[in-house]
Amino acid sequence: MIKIGEWLDKKTGYFIGRVYMLVLLFISNALIVVGAAMHYIYGNSIILLSIGVISTIICIAILSTPVKIDDIK
């Protein structure tokens, strides 16, 4: 299994893993905003908001992994 740190800085297609994770972070943030609107304005369940918060925390935890610089001479 590929390590997260390596995947983040590995180029896949046009972009490195960090770009894909940033897109995921954006989607997670969108879930928070949409979830907050649904819960506070329309009185719906808090599930979407909770998913957004949890996935945002996970994305930030992954994206905060520093670049491995051991291989740089």
Place this chain on the structure above:
Amino acid sequence: MVVKEGGKGTMSTQLNFTENKKIVNQMRYTESALKEKEHLIELNKKPFSQKLAGYLKLSGPGFLEAAFTLGAGSFTSSITLGAAYGYTMLWIPFYSFAFGLFMLALATRFVTVSEIPVIQAQNKYHGKFIGSFSTGFVACFIASLVFSFGQYALGADSVTSAVGLVGLNIPKEISWIFIFVTSAPLALLYGRGNGTKYVKMIEDVMKILILIMLIVFGAVLFVTGINIPEMIKGIFLPKIPSGIEGITMLIASLTATIGVMDWVLFNNAMYSRGFSEEHETLGRFDSVMGGLIPVTLVLSLVSIAFAEAFAGKPSIPTSSSELASALISIIPSVWIQAGFYIGIMALIISTMIGLSIVAATTFCQSFNLEPDPAKWYWAVLILSPHIGFLGAFFGKPVMVVITVAAMQSIFNWLSGMSWYLLGNDIRYLGKKVVQSRIFNIGILLSITILNMVFLTFILSKLGVWPA
């Protein structure tokens, strides 16, 4: 011309970090900047107290950034929050700037490690749409033109009100000239000469303007009163407002204090001073001592004055000018009334100087022009935000401000992501890429706030979130 040494590195791909370090702007290191670098090396060996005094003397870009942040937007946000929520929202400017510190630290890293100005680096690694267009042209240059209308509207209003205290009647259509003649010539001096003399002079002017704000807004509190325990609790213990409107106000206020223009101004100010590798600690120190502390203090003083005067009372005025007039009506001393208006003028003058510097430096970076004050276009660019004088005649062009704010919302988060990627890009920073997980978390939290601002803006346009 000074070229830093660069180390050739390999990872899975060949790095062009060395090549990047050779792309040196000839204006980058002046003789005085090199002397400062040597002085800093010596200073770092001295005891803490001497180092602290030395750092305070060398600080400047942080104060420039703070004085720029303290403008019509943050003033309006602070007085509205103070009047509506009392002491409970004092934490917003503090935490907003504290989150912004991570981006300012990143800006410091860019300037002190790489020779490529940040917008040009964005162009190189992420494309001109992200760099020149989104960050430079829209989020900074165009925004600096449009946001100046609100500055002039509030500034002219305060000049008219101040002279009205001594029985003179100067309409706003004339009083805007005072804002122009005090800010434009100073902004035109920025970067002139061979050394960093005028850059430092403008930084000193900003320090004086901040001091004026602290004195005069502090004096207002002698009249309105202050509850110190409530103030400490309000600044350091965050309290989220209830309901969707409270959350909307919270999100809007978090970005009123610090955004992309602030990061870029701080970056460019350090660049103008010739900050080098030895300056990184100074840059971080400056962002706290020159940025966080003055901004928190000034906005807290303003917010407390309005909290003491209006919180909990019925029928509170809603606009900033009505609120200011209502506060003035309860201040008995004409000197303190005048001081209050002088404080607002200091806010506006410092912000106009900052807007001019942002407009000129970002336009030059976006269109690859030499940022040379001797060139004809420099003066045009420095003066361009003063188109905002029309704000004294017609107020803020609401639709234009909304459109630009929308464009800024769209591009701010793109710029934030681009900066995060640059901070983690060995091609740009070599071995000095961000190596702290906490540093990265701070940057990502700032991006999250920008994302949410953009998303709430979209939802409010779709009618599913309050405006």
